[in-house]
Amino acid sequence: MYTLILGTVLAIFKVVAAGEIGGGQKTISQRRCGTGLKLWDVEKKEVWGTKTTSSSSTHEHDVYGDGTVKYTVDGQVNGLSSWSAMVGQYPGIDAACEKFNTVLVGIANDFESPPSGTNQYVSSPHSWKRAVTMKLHDAGCAISPNDDNLEQFLESFNYPHQQKLRMTKAKRTADEYVLKIQGLQDEWKQARESFVRDMKSHGTVMKSKLRESSKQASLHNYQAATDVLISEQEGSARGEIAQIRGTISKNGEMFEELAHKFKRDGLRWSKLNQISKEQERLAQMTTVIKLNSFDVLSRCLANFQKEFVD
DSSP: OHHHHHHHHHHHHHHHHHHHTTOOOOOOOOOOSSTTOOOEETTTTEETTOOBOSSOBOOOOOTTOSSOSOEEETTEEEOSOHHHHHHHHSTTHHHHHHHHHHHHHHHHHHHHSOOOTTSGGGGOGGGHHHHHHHHHHHTTOOOOTTOHHHHHHHHTTHHHHHHHHHHHHHHHHHHHHHHHHHHHHHHHHHHHHHHHHHHHHHHHHHHHHHHHHHHHHHTTOHHHHHHHHHOSSTTSHHHHHHHHHHHHHHHHHHHHHHHHHHHHHHHHHHHHHHHHTOHHHHHHHHHHHHHHHHHHHHHHHHHHHHHHHO
16 A cells, blocks of 8 residues: 555656646546456456466456457356456446446546535545545445545545645735735825825925016016025025925835835735636646546445445
């Protein structure tokens, strides 16, 4: 079992790595019932489709069910696939396989589907064993809750479960950043309105100084007219220009700081929003569930044979 688990983990890393560098993965067929399904013969204690001859005993399995592997039945060479032979010996096992497989396919799909009333169990690890066992029992699979294949199947839930948690957490945090960005927008709007008011106030003062200078010039008080404009004394247009520079500098620093916050929080929101929509990555993580479904299905069908014999 440890070898199988290790192999599965390595396979997951290979699948994820390939996806991250732009590689692809072979689609896993979920139409598992039919020729090619490798099953255990509980009576002969060997895999269905074992090729045997009178002179030797080899173990070539009809893995693909194409009829190329021949094996003997009561001394006669039989060209049927192992699946056909099994269905002939255990009537109804093909229909049972479809029922079991439908449940297993549904479980894998539950991890990729949006949350609903039918797949709430996927978000609660402590509910996995009970929920999955009940689904299989309801479909007629006589499998023990402590079956090794079922235990390994449940262990594989951790991969998509962690990815779903990652996506959910990212979605929640992204929503928080949306509120932060909205707050920054309000702050920027208020800062702009304040800046506009200050500049208009400076403009009012400058117009007043220009009118005063024009008035003094009309009275031929040229020195007074000049002092109103360029005197270094407080209250001149020149002094007001210095204040304008201070206002622009202060607001410039504030707008630069706000721009930095916009950029920082915008990038964080973008990354979190991307993580929250990693459906393709979730599908890759769910691949291991689909792989381990074969072992559970095989156990269900082996137990079907046992019940049939009993």
